[in-house]
Amino acid sequence: MAKQKKLVEEITSMDVDFAQWYTDVVKKAELVDYSGVRGCMVIRPYGYAIWENIQKNLDQRFKDTGHENVAMPLFIPESLLQKEKDHVEGFAPEVAWVTMGGSEELTERLCVRPTSETLFCDHYARVIHSYRDLPKLYNQWCSVVRWEKSTRPFLRTMEFWWQEGHTMHETAEEAIEETERMLNVYADFCEQALAIPVIKGQKTDKEKFAGAEATYTIEALMHDGKALQSGTSHYFGDGFAKAFDITFTGRDNTLQYPHQTSWGMSTRIIGAIIMTHGDDSGLVLPPAIAPIQVMIIPIAQHKPGVLDKANELLLKLKNICRVKMDDSDQSPGWKFAEYEMKGVPLRLEIGPKDIENNQCVVVRRDNREKIVVSLDELETRIPQLLQDVHDGMYQKALDRRKSMTYEVTGGLDDIIKAASTRPGFIKAAWCGDVKCEEQLKEQAGITSRCMPFDQKEPISDKCVCCGKEAKTTVIWGKAY
RNA sequence: CGAGGUGUGGCUCAGUUUGGUAGAGCGCUUGGUUUGGGACCAAGAUGCCGCAGGUUCGAAUCCUGUCACCUCGACCA
Numbered sequence: 440m441a442k443q444k445k446l447v448e449e450i451t452s453m454d455v456d457f458a459q460w461y462t463d464v465v466k467k468a469e470l471v472d473y474s475g476v477r478g479c480m481v482i483r484p485y486g487y488a489i490w491e492n493i494q495k496n497l498d499q500r501f502k503d504t505g506h507e508n509v510a511m512p513l514f515i516p517e518s519l520l521q522k523e524k525d526h527v528e529g530f531a532p533e534v535a536w537v538t539m540g541g542s543e544e545l546t547e548r549l550c551v552r553p554t555s556e557t558l559f560c561d562h563y564a565r566v567i568h569s570y571r572d573l574p575k576l577y578n579q580w581c582s583v584v585r586w587e588k589s590t591r592p593f594l595r596t597m598e599f600w601w602q603e604g605h606t607m608h609e610t611a612e613e614a615i616e617e618t619e620r621m622l623n624v625y626a627d628f629c630e631q632a633l634a635i636p637v638i639k640g641q642k643t644d645k646e647k648f649a650g651a652e653a654t655y656t657i658e659a660l661m662h663d664g665k666a667l668q669s670g671t672s673h674y675f676g677d678g679f680a681k682a683f684d685i686t687f688t689g690r691d692n693t694l695q696y697p698h699q700t701s702w703g704m705s706t707r708i709i710g711a712i713i714m715t716h717g718d719d720s721g722l723v724l725p726p727a728i729a730p731i732q733v734m735i736i737p738i739a740q741h742k743p744g745v746l747d748k749a750n751e752l753l754l755k756l757k758n759i760c761r762v763k764m765d766d767s768d769q770s771p772g773w774k775f776a777e778y779e780m781k782g783v784p785l786r787l788e789i790g791p792k793d794i795e796n797n798q799c800v801v802v803r804r805d806n807r808e809k810i811v812v813s814l815d816e817l818e819t820r821i822p823q824l825l826q827d828v829h830d831g832m833y834q835k836a837l838d839r840r841k842s843m844t845y846e847v848t849g850g851l852d853d854i855i856k857a858a859s860t861r862p863g864f865i866k867a868a869w870c871g872d873v874k875c876e877e878q879l880k881e882q883a884g885i886t887s888r889c890m891p892f893d894q895k896e897p898i899s900d901k902c903v904c905c906g907k908e909a910k911t912t913v914i915w916g917k918a919y
Numbered sequence: 920c921g922a923g924g925u926g927u928g929g930c931u932c933a934g935u936u937u938g939g940u941a942g943a944g945c946g947c948u949u950g951g952u953u954u955g956g957g958a959c960c961a962a963g964a965u966g967c968c969g970c971a972g973g974u975u976c977g978a979a980u981c982c983u984g985u986c987a988c989c990u991c992g993a994c995c996a
Binding site: 456458459462473477532533554583585587588589594595599601648667668669670671703704705707736737738739740741742768769770771772773774775776777779788790792793800918919 | 920953954955956957958986987988989990993994995996
């Protein structure tokens with residue numbers, strides 16, 4: 440594809456410096472501001488509006504699959520966090536502790552939640568008594584804190600916003616089904632609402648969540664060839680239930696442990712949107728979550744009739760999409776660049792020439808195509824064009840992922856060379872030994888992203904690292 | 920957290936080597952002319968030089984600490 444002309448000089452080109460491009464976009468599009476606390480971000484109105492739209496869309500999907508929202512405490516007593524061994528080992532290095540209440544030292548220190556499994560378990564132990572109490576399908580929207588060593592807006596912040604679903608089931612089968620169901624909810628959301636193609640798969644033991652029996656993931660590929668885990672779903676078995684003494688009387692009148700899941704998606708997904716769809720002119724937002732879907736820009740707005748017409752279109756479109764009009768006295772060129780930077784999917788230009796011809800000019804953000812639309816057809820064309828933008832964005836992201844996904848069938852030297860020369864997803868066979876994962880990380884700088892559900896034909900019968908018999912195909916890559 | 924780099928009006932930076940009256944462009948405000956890809960003219964406002972200590976008659980400049988951002992590692996959603 441021909442390279443798009445760069446119209447926004449303030450944004451560093453992504454080919455020159457991808458990390459700087461990311462920072463520029465986040466700041467120029469007014470998504471976040473830095474705060475006085477290390478690693479904590481201020482999400483500004485435009486950025487928060489994106490998050491609200493994500494919440495709205497996802498929350499409906501959770502409700503549609505039978506879940507209820509709750510609110511859990513912010514603090515976790517140390518003794519509660521300690522109850523599940525793997526879990527505490529996984530999170531202990533990055534929790535923040537509260538040791539003082541006012542001027543009094545606390546007898547037991549409280550951790551600021553890094554995730555709420557323990558809180559949900561503590562509650563479930565008190566409210567689950569019978570199989571009639573199951574399943575419990577809870578979700579909460581909240582922020583959590585992890586004491587990260589290096590941070591970047593959206594991608595890794597010390598405090599981040601997310602939802603965490605926590606469910607309890609009568610049987611393992613039901614819980615596993617739930618784990619998969621929610622992974623599919625995330626995958627559908629990414630593809631249908633965010634226009635981000637994802638690969639569904641399972642994490643290796645090395646990469647799975649602390650305390651989980653199985654972790655499922657959706658992995659997306661960013662513009663620079665790095666992977667971003669965009670949502671996860673965990674199956675816990677009855678490990679936490681045993682640790683927290685959660686029991687219920689079953690249908691056969693025996694005491695049993697319920698089976699548990701948890702699943703989450705965070706503000707990090709906004710980073711995925713930026714790095715999947717963005718270009719050198721700034722953000723490109725998927726219509727489903729764009730705070731403004733259509734921006735009306737009057738041309739020669741001082742001329743009689745132009746603003747009246749623009750207002751008329753604004754009123755007309757208000758019923759069918761999120762639309763705004765910019766009648767400030769900035770030049771049209773300035774407005775074009777501004778709303779491209781902010782990723783508004785459609786720009787609608789209306790000027791004297793258009794009014795004369797009963798038309799307007801609509802410009803797509805994703806490919807900059809200019810489309811002349813009759814004003815009589817506006818209300819049917821705009822929803823179609825929004826859908827076209829979504830489809831175009833999805834296809835473009837999918838094509839790029841395809842061109843950056845490749846197989847390595849040889850041995851260690853081949854994958855080391857591939858990892859250093861071709862960014863992207865590397866498909867290669869693996870024997871299942873964690874030592875091979877460690878070696879690949881050390882020597883090739885890549886980690887296993889997932890074992891994709893879609894295994895199709897085996898790529899090779901030999902592990903790419905050690906040459907022993909391969910058990911599965913793994914997608915490897917560098918990750919955020 | 921380790922190695923390296925950068926912090927000067929809102930933004931991009933000059934000035935730091937060799938201590939001596941804080942600068943430019945863009946942006947902002949006001950007025951006017953403009954308006955189909957970041958318009959033009961005129962007049963104005965804006966700074967404890969990231970922050971805290973120290974050295975000095977005197978610090979943007981030298982020293983110490985600290986915070987933030989960028990790059991590469993390690994850790995991680």
